[in-house]
Amino acid sequence: MHSVAVLAFEGISPFHLSVPSLVFGRVGAGRAPGRAYDVRVCAEQPGTLGTPAGFDIHVGHGLSAFETADTIVIPSWIRGAGISPELRTALCGAHARGARIVGLCLGAWAIAASGLADGREITTHWHSADELARAYPAIRVRADALWSDLGDIITSAGVAAALDCCLHLVRHDLGSRAATDLARALVTAPHRSGSQAQYIPVAVPDAADDDPVEHAMVWARTHLGDPIDLDRWAGVALMSRRTFTRRFRDRTGTSPQQWLLSQRADRARLLLETTDDTMDRIAAETGFGTAVSLRHHFHRILGTSPAAHRALFRRAAVA
Structure with missing residues (x-):
């Protein structure tokens, strides 16, 4: 069983x-x-720890829980605050033996203070990003992502993005079906594009507006097996190719072509985990066309081959 230690603190x-x-x-x-x-x-x-919600919580475990945890989660932190020497030692020790360190929202502050992210990129709530970057100039802070995954260190933006981040970890550990089933139970989006070692762009439409780019994204997801020409895709949004490309990048932080490749790779991942379809059939159903193209893009986006991914989750299914 995968062990997760979640750090609580006074005022959480x-x-x-x-x-x-x-x-x-x-x-x-x-x-x-x-x-x-x-x-x-x-x-x-x-x-007993106090909270700003009008009630206290009781925590029975100390930092010794870090010693055997496979994943350590810091769910938010006190903005601008550092960490104690004891916490730094516990975090760095856990990281050194291979534990995955996760900072949700302002939890990035604690990770930054530990020194584990020096020379690397992390994500935090947009409202805190500039301040965090000034406080820790050795770190590149991103405010344009819902979460970022460096393999050993995972950080997320604020509030709802913590759900995206945790679901991403479930997807990484147990596969797309497990994450999708859980997301359905939680009544939240199972996946908003992206995978390990890459960034998820902010992808929340403007409140209550009939967002034409969102409409075009939904259309594309239902036509992944078809050739999707950029001009035709822009026409779904009732825009010119140039306007659609600009609005799409503003909306998602990436190009239409790269977003589409990520969607196709994610669909291929689900088919690999849940069917016995051949590589050629999966390539056709996901719009990659050929097994060679599927292997190339799947490895580039997800860092592994389709065959290795299928074998991994087939072993997990019978474990």
Whole structure:
């Protein structure tokens, strides 16, 4: 069972604390008896912690939980605050033995203060990004992503993006079907484009507007197996090719072509995990055309081959 240690602290938001507990605590995925994750909430000083929600919480575990955790989650932090020497030692020790360190929202502050992200990129809430970058100039801070995954260090933007990030980790650990089933139970989007070691662009449409780019994105997802010409795609949004490309990049942070390749790769990933279809058939159904093209783009986007990915989740299904 994958062990997850979630760090609580005095003044933590109960909502932020509940996100990793809710996501990892609910995943059984049907891949093995019982739960897939063992979740433990811990604190530097176990005991009663106050919250801004009008009630206190009791935490029974200390930082010793870091010593055996496969994943450590810091769900938010005190903006502008550093970390204690004890917490730094515990984080760096866990990271050195191979634990995955996750900072949700302002949790990026704690990761930055640990020194583990020096010379690298992390994500945090847009409202805090400039301040974090000034405080830790050795780190490149991104405010244009919902989450970023460096393999060993994962960080997310604020509030709802923590759900995206945690679902991404479930998808990485257990596959698309497990993440999709859980997202359906939570009544949230299962996946907003992206995968390990790449960034997810902000992809939330303007409130209550009939967003033509969103309409075109939905259309593309239902036609992944068809050739999608950029002019035809722009026509779905009732825009010129040039306007559509500009509006799409403004809307998602990436080009229409790159977004489409990510969608096709994600659809191929689901088919590899849930069907016995041949590579040629999956390539045709996802718009890659040939197995050679499928292998090329799948490896470029997801960092592994389609055959290796299928074998990994087939082994997990019978474990």
